[in-house]
Amino acid sequence: MWGMRVAMISLHTSPLEQPGVGDAGGMNVYVLNMARQLARRGVTVDVFTRATRPSQGEVVEVEQRLRVINVVAGPYEGLAKEELPTQLAAFAGGILEYVRCHYLAYDAIHSHYWLSGQVGWLLRDLWEIPLVHTAHTLAAVKNAHLSAGDTPESEARRICEQQLVDNADLLVVNTEEELADMVRHYDAGSAKIRIVPPGADTELFTPGAESERSTERSRRQLGIPLHSKVVAFVGRLQEFKGPQVLLRAVAELFERDPHRNLRVVICGGASGSSSAPDTYPELARELGVQRRVRFLDPRPPEELVAVYQAADIVAVPSYNESFGLVAMEAQATGTPVVAARVGGLPIAVEDGVTGLLVDGHGATAWADALATVLDDDPLRIEMGERAVTHAATFSWAASAGRLAEVFDEAVALDLPDCHQRRAEG
Structure with a gap:
């Protein structure tokens, strides 16, 4: 695990954004804390996200072995999450350009949410490395639990999620129930699903001295x-x-x-x-x-x-x-x-x-x-x-340790036949 390089993809929201604003929420907390703990275990993590303002800069060094790379794809502001599928090609192209210009190579991709998963799927095939995907939420599950006044998730999203379930090398979920949802709604094979419970920052969130x-x-x-x-x-x-x-x-x-x-x-x-x-x-x-x-x-x-x-x-x-x-x-x-x-x-x-x-x-x-x-x-x-x-009993360090094992497992997987033939050629 020490020395591994992972490309994390979080297209629609940066882990550095304030949770509770706009589309920033638990996923931001998850990506940032997992990436931090992986970096502290010796994994080099680059998180690719869509730039939403020019003042962000292209690269933000978060800490040793962890940086966030802001990729320009579409206008900085005024682009709703529902419109982001129009920028998948631009976002993927921006990642490819950055990686090519900086002579980077990764051992695995970890995509977060279905939009990022679609980009990760493309990069997986281009780079010939494994794709680990975390859905965070699923259209079929959200639609089954809609509250009054909420708009159902689109069939296009559900189809894209189905493609990721079918094509990702490993799928990471938070709980047994999420695993069951993925099997029930997307006919996922449980053999390639791994449960990694999230954590909490138990050093920051405490009752206080008294x-x-x-x-x-x-x-x-x-x-x-x-x-x-x-x-x-x-x-x-x-x-x-x-x-x-x-x-x-x-x-x-x-x-x-x-x-x-x-x-x-x-x-x-x-x-x-x-x-x-x-x-x-x-x-x-x-x-x-x-x-x-x-x-x-x-x-x-x-x-x-x-x-x-x-x-x-x-x-x-x-x-x-x-x-x-x-x-x-x-x-x-x-x-x-x-x-x-x-x-x-x-x-x-x-x-x-x-x-x-x-x-x-x-x-x-x-x-x-x-x-x-x-x-x-x-x-x-x-x-x-x-x-x-x-x-x-729940900590980000423990969660990242389990995720690191998933990455090790993904890297050890046999390449698909087409990739194997390329490697041998």
Whole structure:
């Protein structure tokens, strides 16, 4: 593994972008942390992404053996994610030009999301090296879990994903459920699927030296009343992530008890066709809870810690999550999680131990679950303590170690016959 060179492809979003803004989210966190940990294991990683502003520069040296290469493909701004397929050829051409001009050679390609996978598939055949692909989300699964108002993923995307399932040398998924989804919806052969659970930065996300003082300090920093109960939501503001589920549940809690001392913090930016900057503040006003809800702009991990520490509960009401990085980060800080029982969240959250899992997205069920944890101080404290222990079993270093094994396995695979004949020729 030491000395291996890997080309990571993350076309539609750079790992250096702020999570919670636009299309930046858990995948950004995943790519950046995996790449960092691989680099620290001796793997040289180049992450190719599409340039979105000229000030980025062509190459960003992140740390030793890790850099991000910004490839010009289409206009810097004003290109929606739905329009990015028009730039696949330009993006692939930009990578080829950079590699040719700098005399680079890679041992493996790791593509992230279907757009990058299409480029990786082409480069795999040109460079005659293995392609490892991570889908992160799948069109068929998203369409099966659409929330009201969401636009279905296109059939074109599903076809492209099917091609990648059929042609990638190895497929990496987060959980057993994701493996099952890939087999069920895409007829994938399980023999070439590898499970690599994501991690959390357990050195950054901690309860703090003294948990109570950390909570008080974080609340003062964020301007949150010290003696309120606090529920936080962290993530992109779109229907699929479910902030509307939390707001409706909170409205029901206040209907039950108008004097409940509860505050809600929603940290994230508008994302997707179903969301605009004022969508959720307007919903809070319609529900009559606007005075109890505070909206925060997305923030880097070093500042996000304070949001988790200030909360009594972190809510993850998504309609699907391949794993649930927010849930894991929250637990690492000692904050219990109330999450939807979907996707990989039942793995990220131990139901009844580090938080609660909720069936469905109805306001009543969510209000009941939130009240159960908010109103039982001993239970909430115990869940928080167990959450730290649970999160400690997930680290990016361990995840990268498993991914490194996948790369080793991919490199050791027999070349396809056509590649073998070229090599022998």
